[in-house]
Structure formats: structure tokens, C-alpha cells
Amino acid sequence: MSKDDAPDFASFPVRRRGSYLEKFETGQEYDHHWGRTLDIGDSTLFSTTLAYFLPLYLNEEFAQHEGHPSRPINPFLVLCTVVGVSVEDLSESAGPFLGIEECxxxxxxxxxxxxxxxxxxxxxxxxxxxxxxxxxxWRTTGYNQRDEVVVTYVRKNLLATLEEL
Structure with missing residues (x-):
């Protein structure tokens, strides 16, 4: 391709990706993508990687003794999963994460x-x-396949305005 045949890249439209302040309005709702199935290997790896050695998440007999039918999934893995499935819609390519409250x-x-x-x-x-x-x-709620609420929290992010992008 010669220099004369090259496309004029300056004429290409800019496609904005990610989030910015004006994208959101109070009351707006988002159903995030299809979700994720968690298994006991996910929970064991998560718990041991973080040195979260609570026996409830690592010992089947202990969990049953405490009234669970089997080891529950570490709730912080549940939280991380729900935050993760919401990122694409809410905060992808956005500014700093400011925290979670009311979890x-x-x-x-x-x-x-x-x-x-x-x-x-x-x-x-x-x-x-x-x-x-x-x-x-945002208030985000995580549900299981039976529509039971498994986690709820309030999250904040700092986002650029559209004119600053």
C-alpha cells in the first residue's frame, strides 16, 4: 500500500468505551451479563490464596457441624464475582474505585x-x-439461580465527565 492509498485515520469516528458521569441517571437499572457458576474448587483456591483459613470454607465436617449441608462458598468470593460481572456495565475504563458500603x-x-x-x-x-x-x-444485588439474594452492597466510583474524556 502506498502512502497515497493509506486511509485517513483522522476521519475515523471515535468510539467511546467505558463509563463516564453523564452515562448514568438516578434510578437507572442494569441487569448484568449471564453470571457465573461457582464451585468448591473456586472457593478453596480463593480462600487458601488469600490465607483465609476459616474452617467453614475448607472443612466439610466442620461446615456440616455448623448446620450447612456442605461447605459454603467463601462470601468474599461471591462479592468479588458480583463486582466483576457488574464492571462492564458500570465502571469499565472508569476512574478510581471509592469503596463498598452496606455489604x-x-x-x-x-x-x-x-x-x-x-x-x-x-x-x-x-x-x-x-x-x-x-x-x-450504585446499589448492586447478587442473586442465585433461585432468585435468592446472596449479596447486596453500595459501591462508588469516581468517573470523568464526558467533556474530560
């Missing part, structure tokens, strides 16, 4: 449960300390 695990997750997530925008606002940035707050 609850009302129903245990067991091997073979498939976890999916739903989020609602609670608030959007411009940042008082970071010009050209804003804070988005």
Missing part, C-alpha cells in the same frame, strides 16, 4: 450456584474536589 450476605452460596447481578444508580454528582470528575453511587 450484606443474607443467603449462603453453595457449589453449583450460579450468581448474577442487578444494579441501580442511587446518585450521581460532580466531585467537589476533582474538577471534571463526578461520583456515581
Amino acid at each position: 450484606e450476605f443474607p443467603t449462603p452460596v453453595y457449589a453449583g450456584d450460579t450468581i448474577r447481578a442487578h444494579s441501580t444508580v442511587l446518585d450521581t454528582r460532580l466531585s467537589a474536589s476533582r474538577p471534571g470528575r463526578g461520583i456515581v453511587t
Whole structure:
């Protein structure tokens, strides 16, 4: 291809990827992708990698003694999974993660449960300390395949405004 035949890259449209403040409105809802099935190997690897040696997640007899039918999945793996399935819709390529609040695990997750997530925008606002940035707050709920709530939390991210992208 000669220089004269080269495409004019400056004329190509820019496709915005990721999240920005104006993408979100209070009350907006997201059903995140199809979810993920968790198994006991996921939980064991997660727990031992993080040195989270609570016997409830590693010892079948202990879990049954505590009233569980089998070892439950480590709830922090459930949380990480739900955050992970929500990222594409909410915070992919966005700014800093500002934290999680009001996190609850009302129903245990067991091997073979498939976890999916739903989020609602609670608030959007411009940042008082970071010009050209804003804070988005979501409530995210994780469900198992029986539509039982397995985790719920409030999460915040700092996002650029559209004009700052």
C-alpha cells in the first residue's frame, strides 16, 4: 500500500468505551451479563490464596457441624464475582474505585450456584474536589439461580465527565 492509498485515520469516528458521569441517571437499572457458576474448587483456591483459613470454607465436617449441608462458598468470593460481572456495565475504563458500603450476605452460596447481578444508580454528582470528575453511587444485588439474594452492597466510583474524556 502506498502512502497515497493509506486511509485517513483522522476521519475515523471515535468510539467511546467505558463509563463516564453523564452515562448514568438516578434510578437507572442494569441487569448484568449471564453470571457465573461457582464451585468448591473456586472457593478453596480463593480462600487458601488469600490465607483465609476459616474452617467453614475448607472443612466439610466442620461446615456440616455448623448446620450447612456442605461447605459454603467463601462470601468474599461471591462479592468479588458480583463486582466483576457488574464492571462492564458500570465502571469499565472508569476512574478510581471509592469503596463498598452496606455489604450484606443474607443467603449462603453453595457449589453449583450460579450468581448474577442487578444494579441501580442511587446518585450521581460532580466531585467537589476533582474538577471534571463526578461520583456515581450504585446499589448492586447478587442473586442465585433461585432468585435468592446472596449479596447486596453500595459501591462508588469516581468517573470523568464526558467533556474530560
